[in-house]
Amino acid sequence: MHGTLELATQDGRTARDGAEASPLALRGMTVSYGDQPVVFSVDMTVQEGAMTAIIGPNGAGKSTLLKAALGIVTPLAGRATVYGQPLAQARDRIAYVPQRASVDWDFPTEVLDVVMMGLYRELGLLRRVRPRHVARAMECLARVGMQDFADRQIGQLSGGQQQRVFLARALAQGADLYLLDEPFAGVDAATEKAIIDVLKDLKSEGKTVVAVHHDLSTVQAYFDRVFLINRRRMGEGTVAQAFTAAALQATYGGRLAEGQIAQLALDA
Amino acid sequence: MGMEFVALSLPPLLIGLFAAVACALPGNFLVLRKQSLIGDAISHVVLPGIVVAFLLTGRVAAWPMMLGAAAAALVAVVLIEAIRRLGRIEAGAAMGVVFTAMFAGGVLLLEQSDTSSVHLDVEHALYGNLESLIWLEATGWSSLLDPAALATLPAELTRMAVTLAVIGVLLWLFYRPLKLTTFDEDYARTLGLPVTALGLGLVISAAVAAVAAFDAVGSIIVIAMFICPPAAARMMTNRLGAQIGWSVAFAALSAVLGYVLAGYGPLWLGAQNAVSAAGMIATVSGVILAVAALVGPHRRG
Numbered sequence: 209m210h211g212t213l214e215l216a217t218q219d220g221r222t223a224r225d226g227a228e229a230s231p232l233a234l235r236g237m238t239v240s241y242g243d244q245p246v247v248f249s250v251d252m253t254v255q256e257g258a259m260t261a262i263i264g265p266n267g268a269g270k271s272t273l274l275k276a277a278l279g280i281v282t283p284l285a286g287r288a289t290v291y292g293q294p295l296a297q298a299r300d301r302i303a304y305v306p307q308r309a310s311v312d313w314d315f316p317t318e319v320l321d322v323v324m325m326g327l328y329r330e331l332g333l334l335r336r337v338r339p340r341h342v343a344r345a346m347e348c349l350a351r352v353g354m355q356d357f358a359d360r361q362i363g364q365l366s367g368g369q370q371q372r373v374f375l376a377r378a379l380a381q382g383a384d385l386y387l388l389d390e391p392f393a394g395v396d397a398a399t400e401k402a403i404i405d406v407l408k409d410l411k412s413e414g415k416t417v418v419a420v421h422h423d424l425s426t427v428q429a430y431f432d433r434v435f436l437i438n439r440r441r442m443g444e445g446t447v448a449q450a451f452t453a454a455a456l457q458a459t460y461g462g463r464l465a466e467g468q469i470a471q472l473a474l475d476a
Numbered sequence: 477m478g479m480e481f482v483a484l485s486l487p488p489l490l491i492g493l494f495a496a497v498a499c500a501l502p503g504n505f506l507v508l509r510k511q512s513l514i515g516d517a518i519s520h521v522v523l524p525g526i527v528v529a530f531l532l533t534g535r536v537a538a539w540p541m542m543l544g545a546a547a548a549a550l551v552a553v554v555l556i557e558a559i560r561r562l563g564r565i566e567a568g569a570a571m572g573v574v575f576t577a578m579f580a581g582g583v584l585l586l587e588q589s590d591t592s593s594v595h596l597d598v599e600h601a602l603y604g605n606l607e608s609l610i611w612l613e614a615t616g617w618s619s620l621l622d623p624a625a626l627a628t629l630p631a632e633l634t635r636m637a638v639t640l641a642v643i644g645v646l647l648w649l650f651y652r653p654l655k656l657t658t659f660d661e662d663y664a665r666t667l668g669l670p671v672t673a674l675g676l677g678l679v680i681s682a683a684v685a686a687v688a689a690f691d692a693v694g695s696i697i698v699i700a701m702f703i704c705p706p707a708a709a710r711m712m713t714n715r716l717g718a719q720i721g722w723s724v725a726f727a728a729l730s731a732v733l734g735y736v737l738a739g740y741g742p743l744w745l746g747a748q749n750a751v752s753a754a755g756m757i758a759t760v761s762g763v764i765l766a767v768a769a770l771v772g773p774h775r776r777g
Binding site for chain 2: 275278279280296299302303304306310311312315316317318321322325328329331332333334361363377
């Protein structure tokens with residue numbers, strides 16, 4: 209309805225769809241692996257201070273969209289701005305929590321060491337690690353309830369504990385925007401509770417959270433907004449607006465059971 | 477005793493030691509990145525390049541051989557990519573075909589060429605010529621302080637020492653980003669790290685170590701040192717820094733013990749001739765790996 213509306217601001221620049229202030233704005237994002245398009249011309253405007261779930265069926269391009277936004281994969285077309293700036297100038301404001309399965313947990317390192325990786329931009333190549341750095345990393349571990357595991361080899365942790373370590377590493381960056389890829393996949397109930405508590409704390413501090421999410425039954429309890437994707441953008445808005453039976457049917461097609469959609473719509 | 481040791485044993489011992497450590501250092505990251513066969517690959521691929529450089533210049537000299545090795549590596553990369561795309565097969569298979577074919581080509585070239593005047597032959601390519609790298613001007617330990625005598629040190633010793641120093645400094649300098657990109661490449665990218673350049677730099681460092689070591693100690697040591705000391709070290713500790721320390725210790729132990737065993741071991745057993753030092757060094761590193769796999773405190777599985 210307002211796709212191409214342009215607003216002139218006082219200094220003469222233009223802002224499109226509020227992209228100027230948005231923590232993350234994607235325009236025409238298109239990604240392909242080989243000659244197979246995975247994400248096709250997706251626009252997205254993340255609302256500041258909200259918790260947004262990216263949902264869609266398997267293979268819909270949810271993780272790829274995040275990776276394109278972060279510059280991990282190079283998009284065929286499209287651009288991303290972070291708080292109105294190109295990504296390269298806003299890296300200090302953005303923190304990423306990758307999928308747990310994306311790394312080798314046999315790597316010879318310990319929990320505290322992984323969290324310290326979040327301080328890399330501060331420490332650089334050779335700056336000495338000070339007690340305050342260690343204190344900050346320990347504080348982040350405590351926020352996810354992992355302070356007693358600081359000296360553990362990371363391979364000795366459960367899946368849920370590993371996920372919490374990844375979240376602590378992102379917290380150590382002190383960013384304003386947090387992008388998480390399936391943070392609840394394969395974790396125990398205690399971890400799920402710990403993670404959602406941390407994310408809600410972040411929100412109450414005015415931070416912005418975007419998570420790829422696969423469990424439709426917890427969308428309403430955990431998130432304020434949803435972004436629906438199936439290769440293309442299928443909808444975006446508050447949970448009440450966009451998380452509807454019709455939108456889910458359109459996004460998931462026949463892959464979502466009728467009954468499940470009816471149940472979700474009833475809850476909404 | 478002192479004179480004989482300094483002149484005949486010290487230079488090859490140090491060359492073997494430096495070569496082993498120079499390969500083991502980048503080997504730590506290659507093994508963790510599951511790229512450890514790159515060392516194997518490089519040391520095979522460079523053979524035809526080195527032979528062609530020798531045929532063109534007619535002598536065994538460092539720079540032409542380095543250039544030949546680099547050119548061969550480049551040809552290998554292009555060939556692998558071409559085979560992978562045209563043949564539509566996976567990268568591992570394409571690499572395997574190219575490495576073995578290029579090494580075989582190098583062996584054939586060697587046999588056809590007249591290398592009788594210099595020690596460049598198939599055995600040299602495999603085992604190097606460690607035992608022949610002696611320091612004729614040395615008259616004893618005091619020669620280590622005599623500039624005139626030091627100037628006649630085997631060129632391989634200086635070259636290997638410089639290579640080791642450069643690789644050591646580079647790893648120290650880039651330790652944090654290398655560790656981060658090796659553990660979690662995607663996350664490293666979001667921090668703005670030049671992930672591709674770091675990976676390329678690591679492979680180039682490994683290639684430089686391989687080519688420098690190849691001439692003196694042959695491809696057997698290169699292949700063994702890229703993998704055995706780091707793999708054994710991984711089973712001794714759960715920290716990357718400590719793992720690198722262990723790998724250096726294991727590489728040094730292999731070099732020294734291997735050299736001594738090759739030179740004197742057969743005599744102790746009543747045999748007449750010494751065996752190849754390079755072969756023995758690689759064997760010792762394999763034994764260390766086996767022991768670590770059996771009793772190391774942090775073996776997996």
